[in-house]
Amino acid sequence: MTDCWTVSLELVVSRSDTHLHTPMYFFLSNLSFTDICMSTSTIPKMLLNIQAQSQSISYIGCLSQVFFLMVFLVLENCLLTAMAYDRYVAICHPLMYPIIMNPSFCVFLVLVSLFISGVNSLLHTLMVLQLSFCTHLEIPDFFCELSQVIKSACSDTLINNILMYFFSVILGGSALFGIIFSYSLIVCSLLRLPSSGRKYKAFSTCGSHLLVVFLFYGTAFGVYINSSITESSRKTAVVSMIYTVVPQMLNPFIYSLRNKDVKEALWKLFGRITL
Template identity: 65%
Template sequence: MEARNETAVSEFHLLGLTNDPALQPLIFSLFLSVNLVTILGNLIIILAVSSDSHLHKSMYFFLSNLSFTDVCLSTSTIPKMLVNILTQSQSITYTGCLTQVCFVLVFGGLENCLLAVMSYDRYVAICHPLRYIDIMNPCLCGLLTLFSLLVSIVDGLLHSLIALCLSFCTNVEIPHFFCELAQIIKLSCSDTLIDNILIYVAVCIFAGVPLSGIIFSYVHIVSSVFRMPSSEGKHKAFSTCGSHLSVVSLFYGTGFGVYISSSVTDSPRNSSVASVMYSVVPQMLKPLIYSLRNKDMKEALRKILGRTVSHQ
């Protein structure tokens, strides 16, 4: 049996996106700007929904929860990267790394579930418009959100416990700007067969089921829209779910793109750069998508801007 140099790991090293010191100030400025735009944009969405009575509907209730999730997801990864650049350090504690893994999985899973719940909301609105208010009542909306949170916590804790059971060799360098579960598993000296099987099963359950729900909802939505007699009704129906469909395409499109790029390239550094597209960019663009494509949201933001200007 081959001997392995296993050791008690106290910290990992996050290698970031580049080794070039000259690029570090540019990366710091870029990610600081992205993080501020993400937080500000999503907080404005939450403020608009909470302050405008016209937006006190299930669709915008889920949207505000999605925006809060995006803020949490962004702040789970980027601030530590910015601190490491400022201090010219690459270290993150073992506990901090596993905590980051857990938070990323919980909020990433919650986003996945909320997108599925929002697609169900759009399905009821378009396919059962007369029963929409009765079906999507506040009690059901709260239960769906709570269930999504509980499922995401279970998913995050399950994967974190898997990582907690791993043993590591002398190499503790993660070619990424945050602790990603897949990269941690690659560093392990343990036999990871069971771990990988559990991860694939968990992904099929916690990601496959919401994605299947989204596909199911939109198949029925499209079928219902095509049966509408008037072109005006079709346009209104598509505009109702256009923002959500754009966000779903962005979320899953970037995720699948990164998965494919990591499969065809052997460079961990290229994979880490590509992962920015799913871990940073969607959270920044979502407020812009909902602001530009949703008439009610644009009106609510216009009111907030008007009140802000009048108070100055």
């Protein structure tokens, strides 16, 4: 649960320092909150099962994990896209940045992201409710993941698989395309800058976000490839755990350790606490 403490600390730091009340840190705060929620949707039950030396989970509990895990996965996907757009506006249109990325628009982007993730997750969960399962159901995972639950059904899952892959391509593909397109425009804009120092300073603000994007999509693609080429339940469980825990655990460290403003705000916060 160390990652939850780290993310919580980052949320407190972002809210306590007025210098961090900017669109970039607003999205980062929401991303940190999403990381907490994603971790708490799976880890507590896993730890409880380890303590009780039991691998069982109720039907309702399994569906709840499917629903919430999908909500926060899609929400993080949308937030990373919004953060890429924020960096594009900040670097390519700096004079218009305060006007375009105003507080109302930032809140609107988060609410739209939450709406998309909620509707998508609700649809898939309702479709899973239509399936029938065998009496003794075993999922080769630490938690209930949509693809593994669908694979374990005894009834026809054609529609479920079509919907799962369709929305994965639409939501994941469009978000990844938006991020790549935003950074291609950013790179083109930076190449036109005369000063190499200004180029480095401008692009350094994107480094943390790019690293988080690589972790999120890299581990997700790793899970997809692994599930396609291996039948090992142990490998599937380990890889799934990596993509739902490791990126969320590393995100706060990436943004905190690479960001001078966050480190300064953290020292100020500790200074006020110790006084």
